[in-house]
Amino acid sequence: MSIFDEKYRVVGIESDRLLLRGIHSGEVLTIVNPESAIPLSEDDYPVGKLIALTDPSASAVLN
DSSP states (O other): OOOOGGGEEEEEEEEEEEEEEETTTEEEEEEEOOOSOOOOTTTOTTTTOEEOOGGGGOOOOOO
């Protein structure tokens, strides 16, 4: 199963990290915010919220 096929629940948040747990797999992921000048907020990612990840390469524009 790809990480993009799983749904995740937010289990923790820091200003530069989002902690997710897979609903089916139970796998824990840590997403690091590369834009540390724009902190992550619990208002945007409340603990318990369900999210899905998208593959950025799947929507890449080919020249």
